[in-house]
Amino acid sequence: MREWGRSGRPVAGTNVMQLRSATCFLTIRRACKLDPCRAPLHAAPPEGDPSTNHHPTGAVPIPAQSERKEVNMKKTIILGAIAAAGLSATVASAGTLDDVKARGYLQCGVTTGLVGFAAPDANGEWHGFDADFCRAVAAAIFGDPNKVKFTPTTGKTRFTALASGEVDMLARNTTWTFTRDVDLKFTFAGVNYYDGQGFMVRKDLGVSSAKELNGATVCIQTGTTTELNLADYFRSNGMEYEPVPIETNAEARQQFLAGACDVYTTDRSGLAATRATFENPDDYVILPETISKEPLGPLSRHGDEQWSDLIRWTLNALISAEELGITSANIDELRKGTNNPEINRILGTEGNLGAMLGLDKDWAYNAIKAVGNYGELFDKYLKPIGLDRGLNAQWKNGGLIYSPPFR
Amino acid sequence: MAETTYVRTEMLPPKPPPPTQTGVIGWLRENLFDGWKNTLLTLVALYVIYALLSAALPWFLHAVWNAESLNECREIIKASWGPEADGACFAVIRDRWHQMLYGFYPQDLYWRPNLAFVLMLVALSPVLFPNLPRKMLVFSLIYPFLGYWLLWGGTVWAPVSWALGFILGYFAFILVNDRGGTILAAIAAVVVPVLWWLFGAGPFADLVQSLIPISLADVESRQFGGFMLSVTIGITGIVGSLPLGIILALGRQSNLLMVKSLSVGFIEFIRGVPLITLLFVASTLLNIFMPPGTNFDIILRVVIMVTLFSAAYVAEVVRGGLAALPKGQYEAAAALGLDYWKSMRLVILPQALKIAIPGIVSTFIGLFKDTTLVSIIGLMDPIGLTNAIRANAEWQGIIWELYGFVALVFWIFCFSMSRYSMYLESRLETGHR
The missing domain is CATH 3.40.190.10 (Periplasmic binding protein-like II)
Incomplete structure (x- = not known):
């Protein structure tokens, strides 16, 4: 268990952590999704360390006071902020279950x-x-x-x-x-x-398969994998479509009901949940095709x-x-x-x-x-x-x- | 000479003006149908008003307040107003208003945020209204600690021991100032409290708590939400950013190179970065920078970021006020023999801040509204809650009612702020312009 002293100095034996942190700061751009930096810490579980391992807050308790953890918690949060003592934290130990x-x-x-x-x-x-x-x-x-x-x-x-x-x-x-x-x-x-991406259309369009959607206007959430899946699907089937970009499910719902698009596409669970709240759910159908895998x-x-x-x-x-x-x-x-x-x-x-x-x-x-x-x-x-x-x-x-x- | 043949012996009674010039008709002619252009505009405006009302009024009149779900609302509206009718389903507000106001705060503890809010108004009033007794300012100084204790709970001795840090700093300043001069005193005033907060405050609070236990039930930051969260972040940001902004504005005008370049660098950096970026830094980057297991309260992180952000803007607004003062004011203050701080406090700032009031209040209104951005980092502010409420099967698809409610409450807050700023301007108007 590595602990940081209250003064912000690492307690003896924590040099590795210090170096690793420094590396983290420098290479944060990509390699440091945390785990690479921390892996050695996790890999080397503490042996024979004091019982203060699992302090969740960064408090550095006097061992005899560890039962006052709750009281300590609040303080350290604020004090940590005031003095930028966030660094004087207890490093999470190897076992999440123990934590x-x-x-x-x-x-x-x-x-x-x-x-x-x-x-x-x-x-x-x-x-x-x-x-x-x-x-x-x-x-x-x-x-x-x-x-x-x-x-x-x-x-x-x-x-x-x-x-x-x-x-x-x-x-x-x-x-x-x-x-x-x-x-x-x-x-x-x-x-x-x-889950998987599907299509919902108004029943009176008379469409029974996604293959018949050539030339349709499609409400699609921007910046999601569904957008890419949609493009792939229409291209591989040699069809054209006109995207109506929207931001959230709530917006999509409004647009679709207002007739701004013929088709709404997102995960089938989302389609079903949205359809269930329409005033007349029976006027809309979810087409049988599933065009992506979303486990x-x-x-x-x-x-x-x-x-x-x-x-x-x-x-x-x-x-x-x-x-x-x-x-x-x-x-x-x-x-x-x-x-x-x-x-x-x-x-x-x-x-x-x-x-x-x-x-x-x-x-x-x-x-x-x-x-x-x-x-x-x-x-x-x-x-x-x-x-x-x-x-x-x-x-x-x-x-x-x-x-x-x-x- | 002929005498005054045409002189009348009595005054004619005044005639009423022609009917086309008075009353409703006169007013209409003068204001609405004054020439064909205005007539046209009036007719168009009337049509727009009619169109808006005919769409919105039935929606409000058909409103349902008592229902368990959106579908039930729709059934009630259809049953009472016919199958084509459309109506508001305010039942969702009735069902969730407490969540919109308090988030996930424990229901039996609602009195704490309520009390904290009322006390906040009391603490603010001597600052806002100068005709109140000055002694109330003592309460304003105590309030930040009291408010924290009420909202988050825990032992009362924790905030008391932080407050003690400020008092220690004050005494350190006085003591060192007598012996070693102002600069040393300023350093002591910073170092002593920091040392106290790091090493003394924790054990002290524990000790006193074990002797005289006074505490409230703990409430975690994750349970904060709704307008309570917005007000907490907004007010803390406002109160924190004003002094910080004034100091930055003064620093920007300083002759000391370090102070000046630090201030300019800070202001320009913060103003060059969108708030949402800073919030992402608070919520995700800081998590990565800090060692795992560090628990650095998310609301505190957000408040710090919002305060810094708003301080940079306040600094620029205040700088505008400082720049608007004629140079003679600075020289006059110097000629009176006032030192820098006294001349700022007694001569420059009172005038500069008066000029800057509209800008400062605009910044604050903007800050308060920007608190809704925290929904993007997963905090349950009113906007985040509308999404969470819609994620319940019974309220899915409800939009206007929730957003309308949020807009109304925000409007009340922001409108009060803007009215206050107008009051303050008129009260401080000394006719120099």
């Missing part, structure tokens, strides 16, 4: 608001498909789905929030792509929703396999639970013991899978009990906004949702 446990809650990055996936209700509680996945992870760790704090992130701030440690994980309808995985150095825990999933930072395993297998537990017929309603009964060894392993009545993750044996039970299995989540949040299972059905039903075995 989260010491902190007592999970910090989960969600979207600032997307129908069905995450939105605050009138009491300020975040609900939705992604938000409840955060709750499942919190339940797996703490046995309490409410030990999670949500940080709303925009498309622009989400990756720095994760890379800088402001959040422990993102569950924010983020597409799994090569560059995000390899270059930005994030670990995707899996796919919790297979959405939760992600964490590279370099902490224990933590990314935990997220991955929490997701897999929810998926397997649906496959094996474990629901939040019957889980207590199944936990008394079944003849299916895999159910028993998931619920912790056989084997010790939880201990391997650094959790207790009830971890998956707690997660499923708290939010329900994958199918229950889908029915609760995504079905009401007009999404059907489609690609997101269990593999046995012809979908892509598939969990590796628990054994």
Whole structure:
């Protein structure tokens, strides 16, 4: 554990960190997505260091006072600012799980608001498909789905929030792509929703396939991958289109309803959610073609396999639970013991899978009990906004949702 | 000579002016139908007003205040006003007004921001209205610490120990000034509080808290939102940027090369960079620069950036005021034997600031409205909240009502500021022009 002294000088043995920071400043342009600079720190976990490792705030406590952490927190925030003492911070230790446990809650990055996936209700509680996945992870760790704090992130701030440690994980309808995985150095825990770009048109246009859209005006969000996908699709099919650039979904909705464009294109989940709120949803159809792959999933930072395993297998537990017929309603009964060894392993009545993750044996039970299995989540949040299972059905039903075995 | 044959013995009573010159008709003729050009303009304007009202009035008249969702609103409107009717769904405001005002602040603690707001008005009033007793200024000095404590909670001794830093700095200045001169004293006035904040304030607050525990429930910055967030950022930025801006303006006119070039460099750098860039620096770059695990409060980062940004603009407005003063004022102050600070405080600044009032207030109004930019970095200001509210299935697709509400509240704030500036100008008008 490296700590910075209150004076801003590194405590003995922190020279590496100092040098690394300096390198960060100099080469910030590209190479420093943080992890490259920090990797050696993570790779060399502290040994035999004082118990003040997990101080989240940058406070440098007198060890005997570490229980007054909460009080210290406020102060250091302000003082840190006044004296630019932000540098006198405790470096996050190697284990995200240990940090989260010491902190007592999970910090989960969600979207600032997307129908069905995450939105605050009138009491300020975040609900939705992604938000409840955060709750499942919190339940797996703490046995309490409410030990999670949500940080709303925009498309622009989400990756720095994760890379800088402001959040422990993102569950924010983020597409799994090569560059995000390899270059930005994030670990995707899996796919919790297979999305893809689609088209919506007015029914009275009489169009039944995207192939018939030659010459159409298309409302398209600028600066997104959907814009590029659209151009590719029309070009490869030898068709012309006229783009109507728009900025947000709300604007697109207005433009489309006002007839400024014939077609609105974005992810199919977004199309369905938008269509569900039209005054006459039946006057509009979503065309059958899906022109891009948008696998959405939760992600964490590279370099902490224990933590990314935990997220991955929490997701897999929810998926397997649906496959094996474990629901939040019957889980207590199944936990008394079944003849299916895999159910028993998931619920912790056989084997010790939880201990391997650094959790207790009830971890998956707690997660499923708290939010329900994958199918229950889908029915609760995504079905009401007009999404059907489609690609997101269990593999046995012809979908892509598939969990590796628990054994 | 003939006597005055035509002299009347009594005065004629005054006749009323012709009907076309008085009353409604006269006013209409004079103001609206004065020649064919004005008549044409009047007719066009009347048509525009009619068109606006005929579109907007039914929308307001059909408004629904009691509903659970947008669809329910639509059903109610259709049921009461026919299938083609269109109407406002103000039910969303009724459902979420507290969120628009307080964000995610715990509902049972709403009294704290309310009290902080009222006390803020009390603290501002002696600054804004000079006919109030001067002793109230003491409260204005205490208020920043009190307001912080009310909003964020925690132990009361933390803000008390920060305040102590300022008091220590003051005494350090007095003590050193007697022995070592002004420059040393100024250095001591900076170093002593900083040392105190770094090493003394924390343990001191902990110690006193353990002896006399007084604390409020903690509220985290992430729970701030809505207009409370805008006002917090806006007012802190305004209060912080005025003194900073004045100092920068004076620094820009200084004869000391270092002071002058630093001021010019700062002002020109900040004015050359858009606010949104600074906000991105606050929210993302700082995260990357600082060691992982550092928790540097996001609202504080934003407030610092907004203050610096606005200070650069205030500095230029104040410089305009300083430049507008005739050179004779500076010379007169010097001839009276006043030193630099006294001449600035007693002669130059009171006149320069008076000239600069409209510009300063414009900057502040702009700053207050710019606080909505924080929605781009994921803070839940009123604009960010409209998006979050629309992300609920029941309110998806609602636009005018939410933005209208945000616009109305912003207008009230900004209009009050502009009225105050007009009051201040008329009160300070001494007829030199």
